[in-house]
Amino acid sequence: xxxxxxxxxxxxxxxxxxxxxxxxxxxxxxxxxxxxxxxxxxxxxxxxxxxxxxxxxxxxxxxxxxxxxxxxxxxxxxxxxxxxxxxxxxxxxxxxxxxxxxxxxxxxxxxxxxxxxxxxxxxxxxxxxxxxxxxxxxxxxxxxxxxxxxxxxxxxxxxxxxxxxxxxxxxxxxxxxxxxxxxxxxxxxxxxxxxxxxxxxxxxxxxxxxxxxxxxxxxxxxxxxxxxxxxxxxxxxxxxxxxxxxxxxxxxxxxxxxxxxxxxxxxxxxxxxx
Numbered sequence: 001x002x003x004x005x006x007x008x009x010x011x012x013x014x015x016x017x018x019x020x021x022x023x024x025x026x027x028x029x030x031x032x033x034x035x036x037x038x039x040x041x042x043x044x045x046x047x048x049x050x051x052x053x054x055x056x057x058x059x060x061x062x063x064x065x066x067x068x069x070x071x072x073x074x075x076x077x078x079x080x081x082x083x084x085x086x087x088x089x090x091x092x093x094x095x096x097x098x099x100x101x102x103x104x105x106x107x108x109x110x111x112x113x114x115x116x117x118x119x120x121x122x123x124x125x126x127x128x129x130x131x132x133x134x135x136x137x138x139x140x141x142x143x144x145x146x147x148x149x150x151x152x153x154x155x156x157x158x159x160x161x162x163x164x165x166x167x168x169x170x171x172x173x174x175x176x177x178x179x180x181x182x183x184x185x186x187x188x189x190x191x192x193x194x195x196x197x198x199x200x201x202x203x204x205x206x207x208x209x210x211x212x213x214x215x216x217x218x219x220x221x222x223x224x225x226x227x228x229x230x231x232x233x234x235x236x237x238x239x240x241x242x243x244x245x246x247x248x249x250x251x252x253x254x255x256x257x258x259x260x261x262x263x264x265x266x267x268x269x270x271x272x273x274x
Contacts, residue, residue: 004220005227006244007205008234009049010035012065012081035235036069049101049175049229050079070096078126081147084112086119093120101126101175104144107155107162110169117170122202127171131159131192132179140192143179159192164199174200175229178208183232185211193223205229213239213247220248 012032032050050069066079079092080101089100100120106113106127117125130143132154140159145151157165163174176196178189188209197204203226206219210230219228233239 004225004248005205006216006241006248007049007227007229008241009207009229009231010069011231012050032065033068033072037072050077050097066092066095066097080126080128086115089116089120093124099124099126099173101128103128103130104146106166107142107144107157110165113166113169113171117172122170122172125171126173126175127166128175128177129159129162129166130177130179133189133192146177146179160195160199163196167200167202171202173203173205173226175205175207178206181209182207184209185215185233185238187211187215188219188223188228190218190222193219193225197223197225203227211238213244216244217248217251221251 010032050066069077076098077096078099078101079097080103082105083089083092083100083102084105092100100116102112102116102125113125113127130146131140132143133140142155142157142159142162144153144155155162159176163176166174174196176193178192181187181189186209188206193204193206204223205227206223206225207229210216210228210233216228216230219225230239234241
């Protein structure tokens with residue numbers, strides 16, 4: 001039984017951690033290394049994500065930042081952005097990353113997923129999916145090159161179809177980036193997550209929309225996700241990670257609105273330390 005995960009995310013551009021709203025209008029949060037160190041101080045045990053805005057303009061992740069982060073944190077972490085080949089992935093992993101995540105390159109060449117899984121193992125391969133809800137059609141579509149608004153485009157893939165396709169090709173984990181919810185802090189898109197959960201048989205990570213501790217609870221309880229990713233609420237200390245762990249660990253004790261007993265057991269949090 002896999003434990004549920006709270007996943008802090010660092011979105012990086014030119015060595016700075018940034019955060020936008022719906023993948024636009026990014027503001028600088030701070031330097032990557034000091035922010036990475038906060039994960040260690042807060043005793044995060046679960047995987048963190050370094051997500052570089054590199055793939056939209058063809059650059060590969062600045063590997064020096066990967067090694068510097070690996071030196072200051074002691075939790076497993078995943079690197080995303082600009083990984084387009086086996087060689088790119090091998091270099092990132094050699095610099096200290098535990099997993100690599102691909103997104104737009106997988107859409108451009110789906111065979112990349114299989115080649116990476118065959119080389120490094122499915123447990124090492126994460127596929128990020130940037131999904132956008134079109135209110136006019138009532139459908140969720142996969143977007144590509146979302147790191148650059150001048151290049152962002154809607155692909156031919158509907159989200160559920162792409163979720164199933166990447167699993168067939170060897171994805172060991174899926175991060176569902178809900179673009180409509182990104183940065184607005186009004187909750188994860190539970191409707192989308194529940195639909196994806198029905199067809200997703202690998203670990204599913206919710207990303208986009210966290211604003212309160214209740215939003216994390218809803219994602220775990222209602223959509224049964226394996227992890228909930230967030231960025232600005234942690235960097236800006238809107239939510240304290242230790243308090244969030246305690247809140248989730250204490251749910252599911254008779255209140256029908258809380259987690260089931262099994263879900264609560266899966267929340268394998270350590271006692272808060274900050």
